[in-house]
Amino acid sequence: MKTDTIHISKIVKNVSHTSNVSDYTVCWIKDEIKGIEIDGVLYANISNSIFFLDKKVHWKLHIKDGASNTGYLLQLSQEVLSHPLLSKLHINKVRLFNTGSVPLFKLSPGIEKRTQAILEMIDELLGSHLNNKEDALISLLNTFFVYCDGQCNIKSIIEKNHTKSNIVYSYKQLVDQNIEVSHEVGYYASRLNISTKYLNECVQEVLNVSSKSIIIEQLLIRSRHALKFSNKTIKEISYELGFSTPDYFSYFFKIQTGSKPSVLRKSVGS
Incomplete structure (x- = not known):
């Protein structure tokens, strides 16, 4: 696995995504934003939530004026999701990345802090030159998905x-x-x-x-x-x-x- 198959960035401005991008996206919104628009439908005043967005979905984030850091965007290729450690997870089996529905996970306060810590470590690792970097990244992604699967409150915004x-x-x-x-x-x-x-x-x-x-x-x-x-x-x-x-x-x-x-x-x- 190449590390360029994983991308992460802080949400500091309005962001758009069109279906010609090949990566799947995990969108973690910490502080409240104006909303997220998914395939033309706007979901307003979202905070403390994780969205799993298929690469075929059109979406746009609408950030509040003056927001400095409202969360993270984590983009993953199919190669990453097919890694043996990640492909066995239940969270993958239920096909969170799909076009049938767009799951919205509301995080409990304790898990919110752990989620932020994991994403910050992924961000730090991607910019480093440490040995065994790829193994560490997969381990962090595995931990992130396990927490999402086990601790987040499952509530689909499409099927609420x-x-x-x-x-x-x-x-x-x-x-x-x-x-x-x-x-x-x-x-x-x-x-x-x-x-x-x-x-x-x-x-x-x-x-x-x-x-x-x-x-x-x-x-x-x-x-x-x-x-x-x-x-x-x-x-x-x-x-x-x-x-x-x-x-x-x-x-x-x-x-x-x-x-x-x-x-x-x-x-x-x-």
């Missing part, structure tokens, strides 16, 4: 009134807010006033994964982060995440990742 999409959006919000309370799909189905069977049907249709996998994904993201970046004991982490015992947390973590929490904790400290 689709009932099942709204249910999945609400489900992911509830899991994010109540993961330490319950790890059971039935709990969230009850909160949504629908049956577990129907919730499973909605998640499968919209995301092509099981409802339980959303819960597992959230638990793994939070447990890995706590193990790597906090001084909490494994026992404390297990109880904070809602596990009945530290032993059950270790069992869950090993089943899902292939190694015990203590192994990850040691690898970070070594």
Whole structure:
């Protein structure tokens, strides 16, 4: 993979894109802009959002006067998206880059900061001459897409009134807010006033994964982060995440990742 297949730039002025450009675009809008126009339709007053734009889509960003840095544009070639590490991601399987719909992801505050940090590192790396630069870029892109897949609130701007999409959006919000309370799909189905069977049907249709996998994904993201970046004991982490015992947390973590929490904790400290 050549690094010239990845381009990134800060959004500091109005930007237009026509379909003769070969790259796919990830548009991260941090501070509010006047709007983004997609195939002639204007979506006004957008902020703290990520758009995934197919190369065939016509789009234009309308920036507010005096804006200094409202986000990033990340352009990727098909070669990059076909990299083995990225091509296996669920976010690729659901074809976020497509002409059928234009997904809009609203970011939670914590993920917004991590997203910005990742994009800033990509920007820095592309301008450097470091060894193993390509591997580092792919790793950062993989992390970026995993966060988008696991932490962003899925809500298509084209299909925002689709009932099942709204249910999945609400489900992911509830899991994010109540993961330490319950790890059971039935709990969230009850909160949504629908049956577990129907919730499973909605998640499968919209995301092509099981409802339980959303819960597992959230638990793994939070447990890995706590193990790597906090001084909490494994026992404390297990109880904070809602596990009945530290032993059950270790069992869950090993089943899902292939190694015990203590192994990850040691690898970070070594």
